[in-house]
Amino acid sequence: MRAGTTRPTAGGGTSRPLLRVRGLHKRFGAQTVLDGVDLDVGEGEVTVLLGPSGSGKSTLLRCLNHLERPDAGFVELGGEIVGYGYEHGKLRELSARAVTGQRARVGMVFQQFNLFPHLTAVENIVEAPIAVHRTPRAEAVARAAELLDSVGLAGREGAYPRELSGGQQQRVAIARALAMSPRLMLFDEPTSALDPERVGEVLAVMKDLARSGMTMIVVTHEVGFAREVADTLVFLDGGRVVESGPPAELLTGARHERARAFLAAVL
Template sequence: MPSLTSDATQMIEARDVRKAFGHVQVLRGVSLSVHRGEVVAVIGPSGSGKSTFLRCLNHLETIDSGHIAIEGETLATTDAQGRCAYVSDAEVRRIGAKTGMVFQHFNLFPHLTVLENLIEAPMVVQGLARDAAIARAEALLDKVGLAQKRDNYPSRLSGGQKQRVAIARALCMEPDIMLFDEPTSALDPELTGEVLRTMRELAEERMTMLVVTHEMGFAREVANTVAFMDQGELIAARPAGEFFADPGHERARAFLQHML
């Protein structure tokens, strides 16, 4: 397990986050903090609320109650009467720009080349000049080992290559935090390794990362902290080495026995 090299700066603060879809309580008071440079792996059975929690952090889903702050700036909070309120739409967009997200199914634009996929948002959202956007994109494609694919369309890429392009696209917006939602679960096993290598390199560069994953090896070797969720609750959050030695909770222990 890597040493915990994060500093004291709180990058994500979630307190008592609750979310329901209809009558189904998906998040039941989840609280988690992530510090600068920290890699947190969120694990647990399917349907435990992991992906919903991630989507709430960057406003892809709205919470029913609780408190979310990104780099010390409040995104949503709940008053004493239980009323949850978000900051203005402009502030939501500004705070949300601090996070980049990589999804399970890549979400690349099929009609754009790899390079065009990367430069679209920096030009449209950030107003970056095309030449500067291309230079940034080319550097990131080189970083993920795909410089030679810049003019290819997504249909010509393997699943692992598509996911690495998706990572580069998220990094192209220069976020302070990267959120990964099961980034390897849609990949064939032989393609998983190349994506995990890219994520390991980001961790070595001390990118703050919150990763929902079923890859126990990645969680054990790369994460500083492992957070275990089940049935909408965050059951345990412990340093990775301690968690895998003794998760400290029977539900987490049963999950590990099934996964390892």
């Protein structure tokens, strides 16, 4: 976090959004990928990030749980600054162990499923709760079975990734993220690697999560999903938020020229 950026506040109040992002910058070499992003997401809200390739959507997600270290600005989740803490009145980067503890509150589902190929579906799900939360194995296995049932995979507890379709593997990945009881779920184009006939089964699980009140930030080009589920659409271009609003407004009456051109291409 660069000196001189907007100072985060300590503690959380009832009126504070679950997630606050202020002045977020990220560069890779000479390339500016995020250029002063501000974002608020309330508890139980679904925010969909739209924009062309290279607009900074995936990098923004990775900054939210400190997989990427911002060059400036801050991310605050539940009133706690992600990746940093105050020591003797000064803001300092947390240890890797402390950051890992913070990440346990944020579930992330990637484009690729990232399942361990040598572990069964249940074993993929229980590993993190046992290792991070010290959950007793029997309890973790029972919870994993419940989660597999909730994503439509009851009875596949013993299946290895190679025995599952892409859509089924992605649903296991969602169950694995939910096993940590996150406050926030991040989805980075979760259907982009799927065959078209498998896309619907993953989106159905995500819709169920949204209806259950899970706070979600989703990067996707599935505009139908965004129209049905999102509370807010955020359009990024060149690493900046250029427009945001409810789906009914943004999809039919975008004001920014880049947003209108992008939506005309995908709708």
